[in-house]
Amino acid sequence: xLNTLPSKLPDVxxxxxxxxxxxxLECRAINLGQGFPDYPPPDALIRAVSExxxxxxxxxxxxxxxxxxxxxxxxxxxxxxxHAYSVExxxxxxxxxxxxxxxxxxxxxxxGDEVLLIDPAYDLYAPSIRLAxxxxxxxxxxxxxxxxxAFRIDWNRVEAAMTPRTRMLVLNFPHNPTxxxxxxxxxxxxxxxxDRHPVLLxxxxxxxxxxxxxCAHLSPVSxxxxxxxxxxxxxxxxxxxxxxxxxxxxxxxxxxxxEIRKVHQxxxxxxxxxxxxxxxxxxxxxxxxxxxxxxYQKKRDRLATGLKETRLRPLHSEGTFFxxxxxxxxxxxxxxxxxxxLTREVGVASIxxxxxxxxxxxxxxxxxxxxxxxxxxxxxLDQALERLRGLN
Ligand SMILES: Cc1ncc(COP(=O)(O)O)c(C=O)c1O
Numbered sequence: 048x049l050n051t052l053p054s055k056l057p058d059v060x061x062x063x064x065x066x067x068x069x070x071x072l073e074c075r076a077i078n079l080g081q082g083f084p085d086y087p088p089p090d091a092l093i094r095a096v097s098e099x100x101x102x103x104x105x106x107x108x109x110x111x112x113x114x115x116x117x118x119x120x121x122x123x124x125x126x127x128x129x130h131a132y133s134v135e136x137x138x139x140x141x142x143x144x145x146x147x148x149x150x151x152x153x154x155x156x157x158x159g160d161e162v163l164l165i166d167p168a169y170d171l172y173a174p175s176i177r178l179a180x181x182x183x184x185x186x187x188x189x190x191x192x193x194x195x196x197a198f199r200i201d202w203n204r205v206e207a208a209m210t211p212r213t214r215m216l217v218l219n220f221p222h223n224p225t226x227x228x229x230x231x232x233x234x235x236x237x238x239x240x241x242d243r244h245p246v247l248l249x250x251x252x253x254x255x256x257x258x259x260x261x262c263a264h265l266s267p268v269s270x271x272x273x274x275x276x277x278x279x280x281x282x283x284x285x286x287x288x289x290x291x292x293x294x295x296x297x298x299x300x301x302x303x304x305x306e307i308r309k310v311h312q313x314x315x316x317x318x319x320x321x322x323x324x325x326x327x328x329x330x331x332x333x334x335x336x337x338x339x340x341x342x343y344q345k346k347r348d349r350l351a352t353g354l355k356e357t358r359l360r361p362l363h364s365e366g367t368f369f370x371x372x373x374x375x376x377x378x379x380x381x382x383x384x385x386x387x388x389l390t391r392e393v394g395v396a397s398i399x400x401x402x403x404x405x406x407x408x409x410x411x412x413x414x415x416x417x418x419x420x421x422x423x424x425x426x427x428l429d430q431a432l433e434r435l436r437g438l439n
Contacts, residue, residue, distance in 0.1 A: 055177070055178060056174050056177060056178070059174055062170055063170070063383075063398055063399070063402035063407075064080065064081045064082075064170075064398065067080035067081065067386060067390070067396050067397070067398055068080060068081045068396070070387065070390050070391075070396060071390060071396035074390050074391055074394055074396075075394060076390045076394040076395055076396045077394060077395050077396065077423075077427060077430055077431045077434065078396045079395060079396060079397055079419040079420050079421070079423065079431055080386075080396040080397050080398045080418075080420065081398070081420065082223070082285075082290070082368060082369065082420045082422060083290045083291075083420075083422065084288040084290070084368075084422040084423065085422075085423050085424055085427055086288060086424055087288060088287045088288045088289040088292075089287065089288075089329070089333070089335060091329060091332070091333055092287055092289070092325060092326070092329045092333075095324075095325035095326070095328045095329045095332075096321050096322055096324075096325030096326070097321075097325075098325070099320070099321040099322075099324035099325045099328070100321040102324075104320045104321045104323075104324040105320060105321060106320060107316070107317050107320065108140070108317040108318060108319075108320040108323055109317060110308065110311070110312045110316055110317050111138070111139050111140065111308060112138065112139060112140025112296070112317070112318065112323060113140065113320065113323040113324060113327060114134065115324070115327040115328075115331075116140055116296075116323045116324075116326060116327035116330075117134040117138045117140065117296075118134050118327075119326075119327045119330040119331060120132075120134075120138050120140075120296050120298070120330075121133075121134050121138055123330065123336075124268070124279070124298060127255075127264070127266070128266045128268050128269040129269060130268045130269065130271075130274050132298045133301065136301040136304060136305070137298055137299060137300060137301050137304050138296060138297075138298050138304075139296060139297050139298075139304060139307060139308055139311055140294070140295075140296050140317075140318050140323055141280075141294075141295045141296055141297055141311060141315070141318060142293050142294070142295070142315045142318050142319075143282050143284060143293035143294065143295045144251060144253045144280050144281060144282035144284070144295040145171060145293070145295075146293075146295070146311070146314065146315055147278075147280040147281075147282075147295050147296065147297035147307075148171055148172070148175060148249065148251060148280055149171070149175045149178075149310075149314070150297075150307050150310040150311045150314060151249055151278045151280065151297060151299075151307050152172075152175040152176055152178075152179045152181070152215075152249070153175070153178065153179050153310045154306040154307045154309060154310040155214070155215065155247055155249075155278070155303065155306060155307070156176065156179045156180075156181035156214050156215055157179070157180065157181065157214070158180035158181065159180075159181070159182075159212060160179075160181040160182070160212060160213075160214035160215070161181065161182050161183075161184045161210060161212045161213045161214065162176045162181050162182070162183055162184065162213075162214060162215045162216075162217060162249075163183075163184050163185075163186060163205060163208055163209070163213060163215070163216040163217065163246075164176075164183050164184070164185045164186070164217050165185075165186055165187075165188060165200060165205065165217070165218070165219075166185045166186065166187040166188065166403065166404050166405070166412075167188070167198075167224055167225065167400055167403030167404055167412075168185065168217070168219070168403055168404075169219055169223050169251065169403065170402065170403065172217050173185075173405065181214065183405075184208055184213070185404075185405055186204055186205050186208045187204075187404075187411065188200050188201075188225070188227075189201060190414045191362060191373070191414065191416070196360075196362055196363075196373070197225075197227070197362060197363060198222075198225040198227055200227070200233065202233070202236035202237070202240060205240065206240050206243070206244070209240075209244045209246070213244065213246050214246060214247060215246055215247040215248070215249055216246055216247070216248055216249070217248075217249045217251065218248055218249065218250045218251065218267065219250075219251040219252075219253075220250075220252065220264075220265075220366075221252075221254040221255070221257060221258055221264065221365065221366030221367045222366075222367065223253070223254065223367055223369060224367075224369050224371065224398065224400055224403055224418040225362075225364075225369075225371060225400075226362075226363070226364030226365050226366055226367050226369055226370060226371070227365060227366075228258055228262060228264065228265070228365040228366045229264075229265045229266075229267075230265070231265065233265075234265060234267065234269070234270050234273065237267060237270075237273055238270055238272055238273060241272060241273060241276055242272065245276065246276065247276055247277075247278065247303070248267055248273060248276050248277040248278070249277075249278050249280065250266065250267050250268070250277050250278065250279050250280065251280050251281075252264070252266055252279060252280060252281045253280070253281055253282045253284070253285055253295075254285055254366055254367040254368070255281055255286075256285075256286045256336050256339045256340065257285065257339055257340055257343045257366050257367055257368055258340050258365065258366040259340060259343070259344045259347060259364070259365055259366060260344070260365070262365065262366075264366070266279060267279075268298070274300075275300060277299065278297055278298070278299040278303060278307070279297060279298040279299065280295065280296075280297045281295055281296060281297075282294070282295035282296075283295060283326055285368070285422075286336065286339065287326070287329075288422075292319075292322050293319075294318055294319065294322045294323065294326060343368050343421070343422070346368070346421040346422070346423070346425070346428065347364055347368075347370060347421055349421075349425060349428055349429075350370060350419065350421045350428050350431075350432070351363075351364075351370060353428070353429070353432035353435075354372060354432065354435070356432070356436055357432070357435040357436050357438055358374075358376040358377060358438050358439075359372040359373065359374055359376070359377075359417075359435060359438070360372060360373040360375070360376070361373075362416070368420055368421055368422040369418050369419065369420055369421070370418075370419055370421060371400060371416045371417065371418055371419075372397075372416065372417050372419060373415060373416060374415045374416070374417055375415045377415075377438070379415070381399070381401065381407075381408060381413055382399030382400060382401040382402075382407075382412075382413050382414075382415065382416060382417060383399045383401060383402070383407060385399065385415070385417060386398065386399045386417055389417070389435075389438070392438070392439075393434045393435060393437055393438050394434050395431050395434050395435055397417040397418060397419050398417065398418040398420075399413075399416075399417055399418075400412075400414065400416040400417065400418055401413050401414075419431075
């Protein structure tokens with residue numbers, strides 16, 4: 048009986064992040080693959096969470112999240128994007144961005160629906176869409192070219208992929224893995240698109256506070272028409288160097304939130320209370336969000352400058368804590384083979400960008416690009432660069 052158990056996700060194995068982290072461990076490599084910092088969250092935040100436990104914040108939080116955290120999220124989003132969400136009916140605290148995305152997809156899409164993904168796409172979306180019984184339709188970005196070494200989104204192509212069955216478009220800016228951010232003209236294009244095709248937008252903004260070169264993060268919810276259609280998802284994991292705390296949130300119009308909460312209440316019910324109480328207090332009392340982009344920009348520049356002395360060519364990163372490197376000088380082959388080779392030969396682990404496509408082995412998914420994570424101590428980045436300089 049167990050041998051014949053049909054799988055709901057027959058093609059899903061362990062993720063590339065798990066695989067490359069295991070290889071990094073085996074090879075004692077520096078892990079610039081999986082996206083997590085090798086430094087701790089701010090002291091004041093750790094104190095706020097510990098004190099929350101000592102002060103008795105240890106039993107179930109309300110299903111939608113602690114009121115003080117929802118209030119802090121509402122005022123943060125309002126000052127970032129000028130959009131006011133109701134703490135009662137439009138904000139839900141979730142177990143990381145992961146749960147917000149999964150709960151949204153399960154609640155809002157139906158068998159027979161199509162959900163548009165823009166490739167390369169974070170690996171969680173497609174399996175979640177499948178579990179919801181819907182179908183992922185993938186629209187590729189234009190890959191980097193010699194005369195324009197950046198990924199570009201063609202909104203006409205996105206629109207051309209829409210059908211009467213399209214229920215939702217998944218957005219992820221700042222974008223993992225390319226580091227692309229949304230510009231005003233992208234929001235213009237999205238407004239025109241939503242006007243013609245009023246689908247839902249699932250906007251994964253996990254890296255919302257890491258945007259470089261003096262630019263601000265532009266969320267679809269900064270435009271009233273788009274806000275009506277958007278589920279804004281974010282996470283405190285990247286923002287507070289605390290990826291293991293798995294605390295995030297989603298904001299959406301009340302009738303949409305009502306459906307998301309129906310799934311949320313039966314998957315996690317509520318999220319760790321002391322984390323919520325500590326984060327709420329920290330958001331009220333500290334002003335570290337504004338420093339984050341500058342902190343990461345220095346790391347981006349350190350890595351990009353150092354890479355110029357290696358055979359890898361860095362591409363420009365506008366946001367997130369990732370940058371892509373062009374490995375063309377190392378010869379041809381699948382990106383995954385290159386990533387494994389780099390880990391084994393010089394001891395630096397990375398993630399092949401092909402892993403963010405439906406089929407990582409296909410030529411359309413392989414552009415000789417690897418993703419490096421620079422959420423690392425300067426000493427770690429320098430050590431990785433020293434190893435990469437030895438690359439033949
Ligand atoms: C684009 C993107 N979305 C969502 C997540 C998951 O966030 P969390 O750890 O808060 O669940 C990640 C984590 O790497 C991510 O890169």
